[in-house]
Amino acid sequence: MNEQLKLLVELQEIDSSILSIAEKIEALPEKLEQFKNPFKEAGNSLQKLRAQFETVGKNKKAKELELEEMQDRIVKLKARNKDIKTNKEYEAHLKEIEGFEKSRFKIEDEVLSLMESLDASGKEMQKEELKLKKAEEEFKQQERVVEEEKKILHAEMETYKTKRKEFVSKIDADMYEQYMNLLKRLGGLAVVPTKNEICLGCNTNIPPQLYNDIKKNENIFTCYYCKRFLYYKEK
Numbered sequence: 104m105n106e107q108l109k110l111l112v113e114l115q116e117i118d119s120s121i122l123s124i125a126e127k128i129e130a131l132p133e134k135l136e137q138f139k140n141p142f143k144e145a146g147n148s149l150q151k152l153r154a155q156f157e158t159v160g161k162n163k164k165a166k167e168l169e170l171e172e173m174q175d176r177i178v179k180l181k182a183r184n185k186d187i188k189t190n191k192e193y194e195a196h197l198k199e200i201e202g203f204e205k206s207r208f209k210i211e212d213e214v215l216s217l218m219e220s221l222d223a224s225g226k227e228m229q230k231e232e233l234k235l236k237k238a239e240e241e242f243k244q245q246e247r248v249v250e251e252e253k254k255i256l257h258a259e260m261e262t263y264k265t266k267r268k269e270f271v272s273k274i275d276a277d278m279y280e281q282y283m284n285l286l287k288r289l290g291g292l293a294v295v296p297t298k299n300e301i302c303l304g305c306n307t308n309i310p311p312q313l314y315n316d317i318k319k320n321e322n323i324f325t326c327y328y329c330k331r332f333l334y335y336k337e338k
């Protein structure tokens with residue numbers, strides 16, 4: 104193969120590798136983001152549960168206060184026993200006490216139900232806390248994995264860049280300039296193989312005579328349509 108053509112082909116391989124590494128590095132934050140979501144979600148639901156727990160706790164306290172007041176009223180009512188003179192008054196008095204007792208039982212039931220709800224909420228919170236911890240650990244683990252991948256990719260990139268310099272120093276300046284223009288303009292692809300009389304860069308047909316010449320790999324030809332450097336890949 105023509106020496107300059109061979110250098111161009113190899114330079115293209117290096118640049119394609121550099122581009123692919125750059126793409127992988129760019130995709131890393133998104134990879135990490137996938138693990139950030141469960142972590143965030145667990146944090147949010149824990150916050151909600153905490154707020155719920157607080158509300159139920161406040162309601163319980165208020166009900167307990169209500170219960171105390173009701174008990175006080177009953178005690179005071181019972182103390183009025185000695186002021187009662189007639190049977191009729193006594194009956195009415197008993198009925199009043201009974202009414203208050205009924206209310207007290209009702210409040211007691213409410214306090215009990217709030218206690219149960221608080222207990223369930225507490226357990227739910229514990230579960231969510233564990234979930235959050237696990238999600239956080241997974242996220243941190245993934246963060247380390249991604250950081251490690253990043254280091255490896257950067258090291259690979261440096262290796263390719265060093266190798267690239269060696270190639271560039273051997274390529275004719277004009278040819279390199281042409282190569283760089285194509286690379287920037289045509290999505291990182293400046294040197295392409297041909298196959299069955301077709302340019303694999305733009306899929307345009309190559310005239311048979313030109314294709315025969317390209318197949319020899321003795322001279323440098325470019326695609327008349329996309330202007331990329333062409334070569335023939337030997338099997």
Ligand SMILES: [Zn+2]
Nearest residue numbers: 302305326329
């Ligand atoms: Zn082409």
